[in-house]
Amino acid sequence: MPIVVSVSDVVTWLAAVSSLAVIVGVGFVVLQLRQNARLLEATLRQQRSDVTVSILERITDESFPRRREQMHRVLKRFVETDWKGAFESPEDFEVRNFAHIYDLIGVMAKYGLIDLDLLADVLQGVVIRDWEVFAPHAKKMRSEFGFYRAYANFEWLSGEVQRRLRFVPLAPPASEIYHSDPAASSETPQS
Numbered sequence: 032m033p034i035v036v037s038v039s040d041v042v043t044w045l046a047a048v049s050s051l052a053v054i055v056g057v058g059f060v061v062l063q064l065r066q067n068a069r070l071l072e073a074t075l076r077q078q079r080s081d082v083t084v085s086i087l088e089r090i091t092d093e094s095f096p097r098r099r100e101q102m103h104r105v106l107k108r109f110v111e112t113d114w115k116g117a118f119e120s121p122e123d124f125e126v127r128n129f130a131h132i133y134d135l136i137g138v139m140a141k142y143g144l145i146d147l148d149l150l151a152d153v154l155q156g157v158v159i160r161d162w163e164v165f166a167p168h169a170k171k172m173r174s175e176f177g178f179y180r181a182y183a184n185f186e187w188l189s190g191e192v193q194r195r196l197r198f199v200p201l202a203p204p205a206s207e208i209y210h211s212d213p214a215a216s217s218e219t220p221q222s
Contacts, residue, residue, distance in 0.1 A: 082144050086136060087153065099157075102129045103164050114171055130165050130182055133158060137184030140191070150188075151195040159196075162189030 089095065105126050109117040117123055136158075139145045162185060169182040 079144060079146060082139060083146065083149060086139075086145065086150075089132065090153070090157075098125070098129050099161065102126050102161070106164050106168055110167055114175075117168075118172070118175070126165075126168065130161075130169070130185055133161065133185040133188060134182050135184070137186075137188035140188060141184065147191060148195060151192040154192055155196060158185075159189050159193050162186060 101122075102125075105122045109123075136145065136150070140147045140150055165182065165185065169186065172178050172181045
């Protein structure tokens, strides 16, 4: 006996199958979006890491301490001479260029391109001290030339690092990191 299927039965089955296909398709789309979000997050973490490593290379470059020392020395002289002949001099451009590095790091930290906690841990008192030395120069530029936001990101970075360092616990003493009795354990560091 042949099975007879009416057109309305076929239409009903096709409607049910297409609805089921849409539901399954939505599930796959949601899974794909989640996977894409994870991939994007991993890419952003990698880019932040690359930027941080690049900054670390810049700060640990052998020229950084020399330029830093020169900035401190030149700014001390500028303060002592009440900025006579200071602005627009070759030394002023060098000092501002050095401070601009911190200003750019501050911008990148504000926009989340660099992890601020990591930055605070790396820079620690260096950025705070450099801002203390540079602040009179920035304030003078702001008042004399009307650059009201001159080095505002450097100032912000110094403040943020200082604020974050107040809440960072000190490293444990060496006695907690290494066994005090070498005979008690053959391990050196604890993990």
